[in-house]
Amino acid sequence: MDSPKTTIGIRGVVLLCIAVVIFSELLGLPLLRRSIRPAPPPSNFAPVSGVPSLVAWNEATIILSATGNPIRGEFISRRCELCHGVEGFSSRASTPNLAGIDARYLWKQLQDFRSGKRKSEVMQRIAGPLTPRDAADVAAYFAMLPNAPDAQFSPSFPQTLPDHSAIEIAQRLLAVGDPNRGIPPCQACHGPLGYVRPAPSLASQNYDYVLSQLNDFARGARSNDIDLPMRTIAAELLPSERQAVAEFYGADLARFPVGYTSQ
Amino acid sequence: MHTENFRAALVVVIFSLVYGTLRFSSTLQAAHILDRRDRVDLATLHLHGEFVESNLGAARAADGPVTIHMIAEKYVFVPACVTVPAGVPIRLRITSADSAHGFKIAGSEVKTVPGSVTEIHLRFPAADKYEFYCDEFCGPGHHAMMGRIVAVSENQFQPQNSARGAACGQP
Numbered sequence: 001m002d003s004p005k006t007t008i009g010i011r012g013v014v015l016l017c018i019a020v021v022i023f024s025e026l027l028g029l030p031l032l033r034r035s036i037r038p039a040p041p042p043s044n045f046a047p048v049s050g051v052p053s054l055v056a057w058n059e060a061t062i063i064l065s066a067t068g069n070p071i072r073g074e075f076i077s078r079r080c081e082l083c084h085g086v087e088g089f090s091s092r093a094s095t096p097n098l099a100g101i102d103a104r105y106l107w108k109q110l111q112d113f114r115s116g117k118r119k120s121e122v123m124q125r126i127a128g129p130l131t132p133r134d135a136a137d138v139a140a141y142f143a144m145l146p147n148a149p150d151a152q153f154s155p156s157f158p159q160t161l162p163d164h165s166a167i168e169i170a171q172r173l174l175a176v177g178d179p180n181r182g183i184p185p186c187q188a189c190h191g192p193l194g195y196v197r198p199a200p201s202l203a204s205q206n207y208d209y210v211l212s213q214l215n216d217f218a219r220g221a222r223s224n225d226i227d228l229p230m231r232t233i234a235a236e237l238l239p240s241e242r243q244a245v246a247e248f249y250g251a252d253l254a255r256f257p258v259g260y261t262s263q
Numbered sequence: 264m265h266t267e268n269f270r271a272a273l274v275v276v277i278f279s280l281v282y283g284t285l286r287f288s289s290t291l292q293a294a295h296i297l298d299r300r301d302r303v304d305l306a307t308l309h310l311h312g313e314f315v316e317s318n319l320g321a322a323r324a325a326d327g328p329v330t331i332h333m334i335a336e337k338y339v340f341v342p343a344c345v346t347v348p349a350g351v352p353i354r355l356r357i358t359s360a361d362s363a364h365g366f367k368i369a370g371s372e373v374k375t376v377p378g379s380v381t382e383i384h385l386r387f388p389a390a391d392k393y394e395f396y397c398d399e400f401c402g403p404g405h406h407a408m409m410g411r412i413v414a415v416s417e418n419q420f421q422p423q424n425s426a427r428g429a430a431c432g433q434p
Contacts, residue, residue: 008271016275017282024279024286050317051310058306177338177407179396184338184404194403196337196361226309227334227360228316228341236343 053224054115055108064136065107065198073141076134079126088145089154093208093250097157100147105198106139107132109224118224147204158252159207162244169241170248175260181236186245189229192257199229207250214242301380303358308334313380314358321347322422328354328384329420331412335375335397336360338404346421349390349414356382365399368412374399387414 008016055061080098084090088099098106112118113127114135130138162170172178175193177185187193191201202210216222217234225231234242248254308314314334320342321331329348334341335357347353355368359375366373369385387393397408 006268008268013271013274017278020275020279020282024283050315052316053309056306056310177404179407179409182339182343182407182409182411184407188338188402188404196402227336229336229339232339232341232343 051117052226052228053108053112053117055111055226057226062104064132065104065139066136068103068107068133068136068138068140070137070140070144073137073139076130076138077141080138083122085154087154088142088147089157089204090206091155093156093159093206094212095206096209097147097154097204097206098142099145100201100204101139101142102198102200103136103139103143105200106142107135108198110135110138112224118222147201156206156208157204157250159247159250161251161253162247166244166247167253169244170253171258171260173237173241173245174248174254174258178236183233183236187254187258196229202249203254204252205249207246210249211242211246214246215239218242301382302378303380305360305377308358308360313356320422321345321353321420328352329422331355331357333357333410334360335364337362337402338397338408340366340395340397340408340410343409344411344413346413346415347387348417348420349387351386351417353385353387354382355385356380362401363399364397364401364408366395366397366410368393368395387412390414390416 083092083095084098088101089097109118110127110130111132113120113123114130116124127135161167173183174186177183177188185193186202189196189199191199191203213222214234214237217225217230218237219235220231223231237245303312303314309316313332319332319334321329323329329351331345331347331353333345333355336359355373357373357375358380359377361377363377364375369387371383371385373381373383375381391414393412393414395410395412397405401408
């Protein structure tokens with residue numbers, strides 16, 4: 001039996017362990033510094049030509065883009081009716097439908113048109129005078145519109161059904177993607193399987209428009225997707241697959257979740 | 264051997280061994296994930312800094328090692344395919360744009376976390392295609408999230424100065 005003065009005791013053990021921790025923290029610092037060398041910044045630090053979009057998704061822009069005033073947006077949107085239709089369904093298949101579109105996505109596209117990061121002569125002229133607040137309001141209005149079209153007002157949507165093989169290809173790409181090529185399923189980002197904002201829902205989108213955008217992404221003509229998801233994916237898709245996917249969306253076949261079972 | 268002091272000292276020794284192993288194995292030559300010094304701002308990742316589009320891919324730094332810059336996002340790795348020289352030390356710096364991702368490559372496990380840079384040193388033994396799949400569940404597209412690194416012999420290696428590398432070697 002040791003006398004109490006020479007026993008380390010529970011307190012002693014705890015204090016010694018804390019001392020070990022502090023000692024190794026102090027000892028660890030030079031090791032940490034030696035093994036981590038942050039990479040030097042690239043030589044052209046902020047290349048404007050290599051920047052996909054000037055939009056930075058911080059707290060301010062996320063809140064602004066999602067909380068527009070749709071009543072004010074309806075007033076602003078009257079100038080959009082000529083091309084994009086009274087109910088948000090355009091008369092030409094090459095012009096996108098905006099009914100029910102994600103507000104954050106539409107806001108970003110207007111900013112990109114305004115800054116020239118997304119190229120369109122028509123849209124650049126129209127988006128130029130719109131302030132970010134105006135764009136948020138317009139986006140909120142279009143987001144509110146129902147995306148089930150009246151046939152008489154939307155001559156370009158839905159399109160005729162594609163043939164069976166194209167449907168098969170599109171179903172597989174929407175539901176499963178192609179893991180061998182690293183192509184994720186469209187539904188995982190564009191819904192309804194999952195949503196990676198601001199990827200827009202394509203359920204009520206025109207065939208011509210979807211096809212032209214996929215092709216533009218594939219060849220880099222459209223390059224405003226931040227961190228290159230669409231350029232990467234569209235380049236992996238074969239032209240026939242882009243065609244099939246566009247036909248599938250344009251024929252209003254993607255309104256509900258698409259399933260796929262391999263044969 | 265049976266005194267109280269001996270047992271107390273044993274506890275402290277065992278604790279030191281366990282703690283020291285954890286502490287120092289996480290600082291020496293391991294993938295540094297949550298290091299305070301290597302933070303990036305998610306919102307401006309594409310606007311300035313080392314992960315701008317023109318800096319993605321493989322490049323040879325002035326002071327030696329080939330450095331790969333990549334971004335992991337839902338549900339692609341960017342660039343999807345990177346060309347690197349085989350048999351030489353390579354430094355991979357990767358960050359995540361949205362959620363946690365990860366993959367196994369060249370005998371190492373890489374995990375990426377949004378907001379910080381993961382740096383890891385690799386070495387590809389042979390000139391070959393190395394495919395990797397995301398192994399950190401990230402959503403409905405996780406199963407199809409694949410990237411490729413193609414190792415070529417050192418004299419064939421061209422630094423990639425474009426982020427679009429769906430087929431390796433194309434400008």
